[in-house]
Amino acid sequence: MLAGKAVVVTGAGRGIGREIALEFARRGARVVVNDLGVSVNGAEGGEAGGETPADEVVRLIREAGGEAVASADSVADWAGAHRIVETALDRFGRIDAVVNNAGILRDGMFHKMTEADFDAVLGVHLKGAFNVARAAAPHFRRQQSGAFVHMTSNSALIGNLGQANYMAAKLGIVGLSKAIALDMKAFGVRSNCVSPSAATRMGDTVPVATEEQRLRAERRRSMTADRIAPLAVFLASDAAREVTGQIFAVRRNEIFLMSQPRPARALHRAEGWSVETLTDHLLPALRPSLVPLDRVSDVFSWDPV
Numbered sequence: 001m002l003a004g005k006a007v008v009v010t011g012a013g014r015g016i017g018r019e020i021a022l023e024f025a026r027r028g029a030r031v032v033v034n035d036l037g038v039s040v041n042g043a044e045g046g047e048a049g050g051e052t053p054a055d056e057v058v059r060l061i062r063e064a065g066g067e068a069v070a071s072a073d074s075v076a077d078w079a080g081a082h083r084i085v086e087t088a089l090d091r092f093g094r095i096d097a098v099v100n101n102a103g104i105l106r107d108g109m110f111h112k113m114t115e116a117d118f119d120a121v122l123g124v125h126l127k128g129a130f131n132v133a134r135a136a137a138p139h140f141r142r143q144q145s146g147a148f149v150h151m152t153s154n155s156a157l158i159g160n161l162g163q164a165n166y167m168a169a170k171l172g173i174v175g176l177s178k179a180i181a182l183d184m185k186a187f188g189v190r191s192n193c194v195s196p197s198a199a200t201r202m203g204d205t206v207p208v209a210t211e212e213q214r215l216r217a218e219r220r221r222s223m224t225a226d227r228i229a230p231l232a233v234f235l236a237s238d239a240a241r242e243v244t245g246q247i248f249a250v251r252r253n254e255i256f257l258m259s260q261p262r263p264a265r266a267l268h269r270a271e272g273w274s275v276e277t278l279t280d281h282l283l284p285a286l287r288p289s290l291v292p293l294d295r296v297s298d299v300f301s302w303d304p305v
């Protein structure tokens with residue numbers, strides 16, 4: 001399915017990206033393992049000297065007989081993103097898929113969120129996904145094929161406390177993916193989102209204060225990052241040639257096709273609406289259909305299967 005293909009996986013030195021890179025390689029794809037090697041909040045630079053996380057993944061792939069090259073550029077940087085794509089072209093002569101996976105977290109309640117924390121998270125997730133996808137797009141267009149897989153989050157699709165920057169970025173990625181799917185359909189290019197749940201260092205940043213939160217953190221450990229990889233690799237492969245513009249969620253052995261916003265109910269009034277008629281009619285008609293202010297844990301209320 002993937003033999004001979006060349007793929008870019010961003011943020012592939014650790015966590016989910018690492019497992020996706022390893023799975024691609026096992027399937028015969030040649031992999032650009034991109035990772036800046038930063039801390040979870042993106043602030044601290046990579047390990048000085050020695051083997052970086054990206055180098056380690058490349059070594060593992062080569063030891064298993066595969067082909068891979070490390071890239072230490074930041075996806076948040078336009079020129080850096082182009083270098084990531086150029087690495088695939090220079091080393092493998094082609095590029096067939098991009099997995100936009102690199103990410104950081106800077107959680108905090110909205111009323112305390114700093115501009116720097118908002119910009120940093122938008123910069124890596126949303127701008128980073130745009131940068132790398134945009135760098136690959138002319139090549140996909142020329143060869144009339146290519147697949148994008150972008151990591152979004154249940155936090156964005158449903159909601160979570162203290163993640164205004166992350167929710168804005170990850171829901172932005174959903175819009176970006178749909179736009180790419182529409183704009184590049186004519187060139188045989190596909191774009192889909194994956195919303196993963198996995199026990200990585202990113203998940204470990206969720207505060208554990210109550211007994212319920214402690215039990216939840218314990219259950220998270222069974223959701224290993226390798227469970228995400230097959231779906232991402234499938235979506236990047238020709239086996240998924242009819243799949244584009246979709247959002248899938250995955251945790252442990254569960255896979256969900258997520259809904260996308262559509263009108264839920266309609267109200268019409270021949271004379272048009274005023275504040276008074278809205279007061280009289282809107283809430284009685286729509287109250288039962290208003291979406292509750294729920295969070296991920298309200299919607300995914302059962303243990304991962």
Ligand SMILES: NC(=O)c1ccc[n+]([C@@H]2O[C@H](COP(=O)([O-])OP(=O)(O)OC[C@H]3O[C@@H](n4cnc5c(N)ncnc54)[C@H](O)[C@@H]3O)[C@@H](O)[C@H]2O)c1
Pocket residue numbers: 010011012013014015016017034035036037038039040042053073074075076100101102103104124128151152153154195196197198199200201202203
């Ligand atoms: N773990 C989860 O449950 C979960 C849930 C929802 C979404 N996600 C998303 O999945 C993706 C992977 O998350 P993870 O849990 O494996 O996190 P992780 O922190 O283990 O890995 C992220 C990697 O991205 C790299 N990175 C950060 N900034 C970068 C940049 N500017 N350029 C290149 N690389 C950069 C980091 O060095 C790190 O190795 C992220 O987009 C995250 O938002 C994860």
